[in-house]
Amino acid sequence: MIWESWDAFWKMGGYGLYVWGSFGMTLICIAGEIWLVRRHRLQTWQRLKRMKEWEPK
Amino acid sequence: MNLYYYASPSTFYPLAGKLIPLFSALAFILAVVGLYISFFVAPTDFQQGEGYRIIFIHVPAAWMSMFIYVVMAFWSAIGLAWNTRLSFIMARALAPTGAMFTFVALWTGAFWGKPMWGAWWVWDARLTSELILFFLYVGVMALQAAIDDPRRSDRAGALLNLVGVINVPIIYFSVKWWNTLHQGSSVSLTRAPSMAHIMLWAMLVMALAAWMYAIAVALVRARSLVLERERQTDWVRALLEGKP
Amino acid sequence: MLKFFFTVIRRDVLLAARRRGDWLTAQFFFVMVVSMFPLGVGPEPTMLRTIGPGVVWVAALLASLLSLDRLFADDYRDGTLEQMLLSPYPTSLLTLGKAIAHWIINGIPLLVIAPVLGIQFNLPNEALWMLVLSLAIGTPILSLLGSIGAALTLGLRGGGVLVTLLILPLYVPALIFGAGAVEGILSGTGSEAQLSLLGAFLMMSLLLAPWVSAMALRVSVE
Amino acid sequence: MLKFFFTVIRRDVLLAARRRGDWLTAQFFFVMVVSMFPLGVGPEPTMLRTIGPGVVWVAALLASLLSLDRLFADDYRDGTLEQMLLSPYPTSLLTLGKAIAHWIINGIPLLVIAPVLGIQFNLPNEALWMLVLSLAIGTPILSLLGSIGAALTLGLRGGGVLVTLLILPLYVPALIFGAGAVEGILSGTGSEAQLSLLGAFLMMSLLLAPWVSAMALRVSVE
Amino acid sequence: MTPGMLIANDLACERGERLLFKNLGFELENGEALLVRGGNGRGKTSLLRILCGLSAPAAGVVRWRGEPINQAQEQYGREMSYLGHANGIKDDLTPVENLRLAAALGGRDLDMATATTALEQVGLSRCMDIPARVLSFGQRRRVALAGLMTAGALLWILDEPLTGLDVNGVAMVEQMIRDHVVAGGMVIVTTHQPLALDGLTQKTLSVGD
């Protein structure tokens, strides 16, 4: 373990804001993309299903 | 409509379905390992202190941003040459992920620059060309979004992609050269001196994780697109009976 | 009456929401134009800081100018403008509503983006705030004055020149006061004077522009 | 074949001559944008001289972009584009012709105006010449690359701004080499390198752009 | 319906160097239809635009309930509907949204159900939720007609309402006009196609030589 304490870990030697700002934003971006992708998939599925039901036969 | 035209999406769909969990798992494991190395194994940099740890996310993101653009252009070229629907779909599915990585590279770069250079942004060659790459991504996505007809939108996007990929190196070198010409810039990219092996490894692992992640996300997106495009076919109709 | 006014606004915002692509594109245009300048003039930070406010303001002006030419033109082409002119309400209400909608759609996003661009030019924090403030007062002026130009261009074929001629000079005070306010911060000379002049200019355009553009519209559609 | 090509050019020039107003607008826009800068960034002469070439180049870029969105759009709306596509000649001839016509209409006037604007920025004589020269090589690139964007966005709502978004990043090398050539003169570092790179870029666009925009046009009209 | 009365006196219209028509006048009361006739380019469209107040005549005056229409803009705007060569629908909105917005701009409320019914009546039941831009030429015209129906105006001014309509569409427009006039409305219409309006009080006006 190279960190003395968790506190030191979060402070990152004074660079906490920048390091966590970077990693945090990356996390947000990735989580957001995953959410969007899944929503897109569900929406497509539902829309296609609806369209199939409404189709004039 | 020949068989080959339709056959490939219908085989692709279930195959992608199987591959997605695999790539997601790989991405996750690699990310965990990579993060562990970056934060708990890699030592403090003697010049930049702990701030340098941003590199473990910044460099993989920057690599991916460029790599994905090239892959997109590759699929676009194939699509235009052989008129295969699946290639267009792949090109399209990659764009948002590429843009996301570009954004992350810019963001982390800025968050790195502030402590290192004292400015969020300087007009350095690399930064500038990354910004332009971001514009290129946004352009492709905006164009595709603006066109309703999928066929037209695929082709238009692919053409723009190709023009872009020819231009990217030109842009990169012109920007680089532009920057060295004016010696006014008081700061320059301070590279970490001979990076320790461990750092290199962490970066590689993280880059691999990003790569796996990109594949997984693009496949999910491609699957939705395939469903949408092939909705008239029997296999999609049969599929819709089941669960998502 | 009020309902008509709000319907006009709601309609334009709805249409913009339908074409979200267009709308985002306009904002990106703003970002890109600003980013082009350093490429043209070179990367030197102190010089960029000096020209920063001016560049952002000129780009805002161009962005609003670009989106303006479609303010009435789309409606004119598909015949909806005729229908709105035939509605029982005063035309100046229509023009005011459309100008305000234009500001909501194109002006407000600029306010959000501007500080980010300011950072690219290394503007200090107070200057960033002043940039947003001056744009907040200034962009409605652009929309209002611009609606006059848009109305005039409608009918007069090749009246294009006339509009650029008429409207860009009218924008000049907004540009000078707006960019001046930010530079006042940079140079430490303060910026109250410029801000209040900008405010007065806004009031004046708010009072006059809707009438003038209503008249111009009537003439153009004839 | 050649006749078709020249007819395309002649036609566009004729149409521009008919709508002289529109045509003047683009030139005015150029002048206005450039003149707006001293107002926005303040009157200091040395600073103006440094930013001069960049500002003129960016303005030229914007002016050519503005006129681009109508390169094919007008013909598309009234159905003449369909007719031209149905003609027995290759589409790339059409796109090349239209790009050249665009340059004749919008590029050449810029060359004439640019030195006058350069004077406003206190550029010395050799720099003025270099400005004209670099624009002479650079503006055809803008027309050629722009025709790709215009073809891609044909018929899309808000195509005008979208063109900007697609094409501005591609213009970057032209901007850098062009403005760089002039600044090379100002700083005494010479400008042959930039000029030859600009020339190479022109050659490349001349070879590729007409084909790409022909393909794009076919895709868009579908 | 409320009584109304449109009177045109001595109208003249000049376009370019040419006098399209002059000394043109008529009166129109409730329950009457006015058919404007004339070959291509005789000035029918120009006349209708004058009648609804979009352009001013070179001479003469148009009165609605005795008042010149440019002075009674508010009331006239409420009681008159115009359908021109352009359809006046937004490409980016669906037909339903188009109807509802048009109504709101005219100061009326139109609920979803009424709008849907009107669109069904003009035969667009399958195109309710696609943007108008992808509709065919005739379908767009039908959206405009549905708008006319929901506007509930007293006076209709229709410039070639039949362009692009198929046979059913033509019959539908004829029925619409007939119903409106029988209910006491007023219609001014121009068309080059035969329009079967037998049984109605019809006036005819020829424009141009």
Added chain:
Amino acid sequence: MTPGMLIANDLACERGERLLFKNLGFELENGEALLVRGGNGRGKTSLLRILCGLSAPAAGVVRWRGEPINQAQEQYGREMSYLGHANGIKDDLTPVENLRLAAALGGRDLDMATATTALEQVGLSRCMDIPARVLSFGQRRRVALAGLMTAGALLWILDEPLTGLDVNGVAMVEQMIRDHVVAGGMVIVTTHQPLALDGLTQKTLSVGD
């Protein structure tokens, strides 16, 4: 006229979510006219655009003299004329200039006199030198028709050529088509109005359900 032959096999067309038509086919030879029928929004315009090569079918192929049209673009472009819902004339040019430019773009020479004669034939003798923008709806259509006449193509593809034309105009178009077909030309036409083409070899094609 030179012999020609247009064959369409198994065409299908998809728009948005909907299949407009499929398995549509026909053959057309010299001296034959093809009437495309179908109500609003059935896909007539979409079919004609496929036939002239402006858009690609979802399935099937169109052949001109045995070759797929996208491979024979040059020849097909020379021998085919298309008139769509849009007129294809420039608003800022006079009718004469419009005709001459269109001819030049098609690789033909058209002298002033011929152009003037064609315009007189379609009844535009009084509008020769005003910009097309001020012409009436029907007059613009007539300019497009004059362009069709001067093009001298073998195959005409006409999408509702009668819209906006007055009675004389309709008779004129009928006569044009008749003359062209009798002289050995080929015509594909769609319209909602009755079109008197008796005495010609006519085929009919119904689009959509």
